[in-house]
Amino acid sequence: MQSKKRQLMLGAGATALSTLLPAGKAVAVATTPVRTLVAAYFGGWCNPMDSSQRWIHGDNPWGTYPTPARPKATHRMGLFPERFPLSLQAADDSNQMAQHYIDEEILTASQYGIDVFAMNWFRDEFLNYPVINFKNSPHNDRMAFFLQWSNNSNTSNDPPQDTREYFFEGIRRAALHMAHPSYWKIGGKPVFAIYSVAQIDRIIxxxxxxxxxxxxxxxxxxxxxxxxxxxxxxxVTNVLVHNDNTGGITGVGNAAKVMNHGLASQPSTIPTSGITGTLVQSMYLLVGTSDIGSWGMCETVQGMYVYNIRSKWVGDTQVKVTSYDDMMKTAVSQYNLYISSMRNFTHGKTTWWPTLMAGFDDSPWQASDTLAQHCLPTPQQFAQHCAQVSAAHVGNTDTTGGITFICAWNEYGEGSWISLTSAIYNSRLESIQKYLKNGVPYTG
Structure with a gap:
């Protein structure tokens, strides 16, 4: 079945991707090479739907609205067949939780130069199957993965999620994944991304x-x-270095404390530099924010990024971008601003990853067209954008680390994807490989 599926994904008479892959293993945990490509991976395409998401999306993410969460919605993913992944079309079943899906995704992504999947991760509470399946894949030596904690919506009170205890438990669970051989490391430290810094401030x-x-x-x-x-x-130090799978977490609620190898830290009731004043860095920590000032100066932060580029500043007002061309121009402005600012503010200590946008059109997830942005690229625009991101790295690898964050591998509902679908086939992957990975100049 899988060989047939590969042929369908590639087209009649095409060469199987597995025969085109380079011999040997891809570098997954070594120091970061130039032009490292990181693609966000969203695990929301399992059928039947994860129980935690049925209230929003129903039993099938490709099914019909309305749902209890969106009673006025008339859209459904079925109205957007161009977004349906070829990996599902060519398979004998429709359950993307099956192991062979991530196996195929790894083979495809690594063939086109994607080095890492940034797994949208929800504290092991739901949509956790891509992480588990990646770890179990026989191809997990061809690329790496790390956790991008999608903590932006963790504001409910059951359990109370804006507490130190809840947050620290999330870090402990993440640390257990970091021990896997395919977990991505930079400078020997496991990479971990906190999507929203707003939750940290709420807890503080x-x-x-x-x-x-x-x-x-x-x-x-x-x-x-x-x-x-x-x-x-x-x-993370407690888990990975001291083999303490409790993470050293003690106490409850806002009184939670962390035991660092037998020493108790102070709860953040006042600004403090920690238990000794000296940072013991256990991970390559990224925070998702455009607030370069205070976060970029943190000893504890090693990198910064933004997940997507959907808005721009016009004077003192933030407005949505209105087209892919507008998105491209906004991206270039962002690169120019953040790269120079990071170099000036953080003295080269902290990296900032430029974001490559595959577009944004969240019509399937919205109740009406008035709420959606329609910013999908033509093949020419996307190729040009890949070259723009490539140019941002030239002369700036001291700040960017040569790393690009791609939004996204498979955000079909939000209209941001580079994976194989009937609408784009492999055109975006080929542009990424040619203009971004290999740095070929775009000539139009």
Whole structure:
């Protein structure tokens, strides 16, 4: 079945991808090479749907709206057949939770120069199957993975998610995955991304008894962030170095403490540099934010990125981009601003990863067209965008690390994908390989 599926994915008479892959193993955990490509991977395409998501998407992510969460919605993924992945069309079943799907995704991605999957991760509570299946794949030596904690919506009270205890438990669970041989490392440290820094500030404010709309005083934010994040580093150290799978977490709720090899840290009730004032860095920690100032200065933060580029500043007002061309121009402006700012503010300590956008059109997930952005690229526009990102790295690898974050491998609902579908086939992957991975100039 799988050989037939490969042929269908590639087209009649095409050569199987497995025969085109280079001999030997891809570098998964060594130091970062130039032009490292990281693609976000979203695991929301299992059928039947993960039980935690049925309220939003129904039993089938490709099924029909309305659902309880979106009672006025008239759209469904079935109305967008161009987004349906060829891996599903060519398979004998429709359950993307099956092991062979991630096996095929790894083979395809690595063939076109994708080095790493940034797994959208939800604290092992749901949509966890891509992480488990990647770890179990016989092809997991061809590329690497790391966890991108999608913590932006963790605001419910059951369980109470804006607490130190909840957050630290998430870090402990992540650390257990970091021990896998295919987990991506930079400089020997496992890479871990926290998608939203807003939750960290909410927890800090709640712990210190401050209002949720509190504004940091000058010079206050960076030490407060470092105090919180040092505990996160300590938890990972406990798991990976001291073989303590509890992560050293003690206490409950906002009184949670972290035992760092027998020493108790202080809860972040006041800005502090941690238990000794010296950071013990256990991971290559990324935070998803455009707030370069306080976060870029943190000792605990090793890199920064933004997941997608959907808005721009016009004067003092932030507005949505209106077309893919507008998105491309906004991306270039972002690269120019952040690369120079990171170099000036953080003295080369912290990297900033440029984001490559495969587009954005979330019509299937929205209740009406008025809420969606329609920013899908032509093949020419996408090729040009790949060359733009490539150019951003030239002369700036001290800041970018030569790493590109791609949004995304398979965000079909949001309209941001580079994987094989009937609409684009492998055109975006070929552009990425040619213009971004290999740095071939785009001539139009």
């Amino acid at each position: 404010f709640a712990t210190r008894g401050l209002p949720s709309d509190y504004k940091y005083a000058k010079g206050e934010a960076q030490p407060a962030h470092d105090a919180f994040l040092q505990d996160c580093h300590n938890i």
